[in-house]
């Protein structure tokens with residue numbers, strides 16, 4: 001897929017094309033909300049740097065179909081490394097992919113990941129010092145860069161300061177303010193904007209055509225494709241149970257059984273309820289009702305915190321729905 005197909009981020013992609021055709025920074029920081037295409041753009045950029053199609057490269061783009069482009073898409077290109085929580089889990093997991101319990105162990109360990117650790121940074125910085133397999137560009141992408149512990153960030157510093165020739169570091173973050181100043185000062189920042197609602201809708205249609213409530217989920221997405229996926233799932237869960245006095249319990253009963261999936265779903269449901277309540281609050285002109293909606297918003301925030309702290313996600317959702325349901329807030333319009 002060429003750059004031209006990345007939706008609604010033309011300021012960022014135009015800048016990157018200029019880099020390919022002109023002077024390349026040694027390290028870049030892609031900043032912006034999650035789910036707006038930072039990771040996708042970083043990988044497309046790596047493809048544009050290594051594409052075998054010279055005519056595409058001459059335009060600062062990639063062909064998307066040559067052996068290099070396909071290998072990068074498939075995560076099999078040795079010179080392009082995406083260090084994210086999935087990569088880190090693979091590094092840390094003791095089990096072998098051939099073990100029976102591998103999938104289950106992998107999911108469990110992945111769910112525990114909260115920061116990019118120093119061992120992961122050491123692994124990729126060592127790779128950055130190795131000779132390129134193809135003689136092309138080596139691109140190292142660090143996802144959730146704001147979660148790097150101090151030791152990890154310090155281990156990265158000298159490598160982003162003096163990378164070998166044709167080596168590029170790309171750090172991705174949705175919380176630039178949480179990053180070390182020493183890292184920030186060494187990276188060329190590139191801002192990504194929230195996606196317009198129409199772009200979210202279009203992407204949902206392309207990637208999950210069978211999804212119900214596509215345009216509604218796009219409304220609830222706040223410009224993020226990740227949030228749109230979660231909102232679509234939350235809406236279909238809320239719709240799956242019949243409205244009425246038993247609705248809160250029925251929704252809770254239909255939630256996933258595993259703790260990690262249930263927690264994620266609970267967060268998504270609470271996010272959707274919060275946005276619907278906020279919308280009702282903005283539209284409401286009667287003071288007593290506005291106060292009531294404000295109280296609901298406060299309660300929903302508390303439930304969101306509770307879900308992160310070992311409260312059962314199903315109980316949090318059921319209780320939240322019980323108080324929310326009494327306010328007649330439109331959810332599906």
Ligand SMILES: [Zn+2]
Pocket residue numbers: 050051052053062063064065066067068069
């Ligand atoms: Zn190509």
